[in-house]
Amino acid sequence: MIKKIYLTLFTLLFLIGCGSDNSYDGENLHEVNPTSSVMQTLYDEVVLKDINEDYKISLELVEVMRALASTQDTTKLRNAREKFIELLDAHKKVSSFFVASKIESQAANSLLLLEFWHVGKNLDIPAELDTIFSSTTAIESTLYKNSNKSITALEYTLFGAREAESTMAAKMTPRRAQAALIMANSIVGNIKDIQTFYKSNTQFTSSEEDALSMSINILVDSSYKLREWRLGDAAGLTQSYLDDANATRLEYYQSSNSLEAIKIILNKHKEIMDIAIYPLATKYNTQTTADAINANLKDALSICSGFSGKLEDNITSTNALKLYNEVKTLQYNYTALINSLNFTQDIIEADGD
Numbered sequence: 001m002i003k004k005i006y007l008t009l010f011t012l013l014f015l016i017g018c019g020s021d022n023s024y025d026g027e028n029l030h031e032v033n034p035t036s037s038v039m040q041t042l043y044d045e046v047v048l049k050d051i052n053e054d055y056k057i058s059l060e061l062v063e064v065m066r067a068l069a070s071t072q073d074t075t076k077l078r079n080a081r082e083k084f085i086e087l088l089d090a091h092k093k094v095s096s097f098f099v100a101s102k103i104e105s106q107a108a109n110s111l112l113l114l115e116f117w118h119v120g121k122n123l124d125i126p127a128e129l130d131t132i133f134s135s136t137t138a139i140e141s142t143l144y145k146n147s148n149k150s151i152t153a154l155e156y157t158l159f160g161a162r163e164a165e166s167t168m169a170a171k172m173t174p175r176r177a178q179a180a181l182i183m184a185n186s187i188v189g190n191i192k193d194i195q196t197f198y199k200s201n202t203q204f205t206s207s208e209e210d211a212l213s214m215s216i217n218i219l220v221d222s223s224y225k226l227r228e229w230r231l232g233d234a235a236g237l238t239q240s241y242l243d244d245a246n247a248t249r250l251e252y253y254q255s256s257n258s259l260e261a262i263k264i265i266l267n268k269h270k271e272i273m274d275i276a277i278y279p280l281a282t283k284y285n286t287q288t289t290a291d292a293i294n295a296n297l298k299d300a301l302s303i304c305s306g307f308s309g310k311l312e313d314n315i316t317s318t319n320a321l322k323l324y325n326e327v328k329t330l331q332y333n334y335t336a337l338i339n340s341l342n343f344t345q346d347i348i349e350a351d352g353d
Helices: 002-017 037-070 074-096 105-112 125-134 151-159 165-171 174-200 208-235 258-283 287-305 318-340
Strands: none
Touching: 037 074, 037 174, 037 208, 037 258, 074 151, 074 165, 074 174, 074 258, 105 174, 125 151, 125 174, 151 174, 208 258, 208 318, 258 287, 258 318, 287 318
8 A cells, every 4th residue: 555655656746747848758749649720720821821922923923024035124124123032032931941841852852943042052053144145045955954944043144243223134135034034934833843742741730749840840950051051151150161251152142132031031930939839839848948939039030120231231240140149049949949849850951951
């Protein structure tokens, strides 16, 4: 009888001790693991909503590029550049929380074919495009490389080396404008492939535990790439480019949209935290770490608002360093949340995007 009492007391003490912020056992999330309503909402209101908007704007981009290919003038170029920025913003929402990268390789490859800013950093896409634009060979046959039909290529086609609208209007020959249309059609095809995958896939919504683990791991990867690739490399803060700042390494240097892209990523993180991660972190007693993440996101967005002008013109500013350090802490706190839930952290894909 005494042994039974001691056993009962030990069990109660053990259960009480499991209520701390770092004690949750992710292996026992549910006896059966159906997807919770918050994870279904995350898929519907973020993953599907964002890809649908991305695809819609890509179709609009094609029509604007078709108009530019028909008539090259300043107004048509302005319309093309404005619609391109809309696409960058919509697509950054998709790429910053890219669930497909954890599920299916073909869909992940479609994303890689869209942007060659990082994976193609050893390519000289502007030089290749300049050769294509000056060639007399049929434009369709010269634009055979995926890198030369990407968002990265279209940015250079419309903005040059961060050139003024009037300068680019003078450079916008019928051949260059036709190339822009081909690029836009290629972009639509790849975005459509991602949309098709998301509409038919059910893996993300099959298990709350798997969806939660996948989501936090994606945020870890996203924060790492924001810190190192989208800011640190250009600011001379990474091991690869220590004390060698160069704004041309920024993601959207030509269109001067790099800071806007960073803000979109941070706001997307905030949206995901609000919809799904924070409610589940609260549910599973890891709210303290989630609070720290929300504080990081708030502070990082505040730093972004403090830049006086474009990031391209302020890459060595104090704010750039502050933002780099804040996102480093954000990444660490995402990792702490994974550890609190006893999930496994994925290896960060340092060479991909």
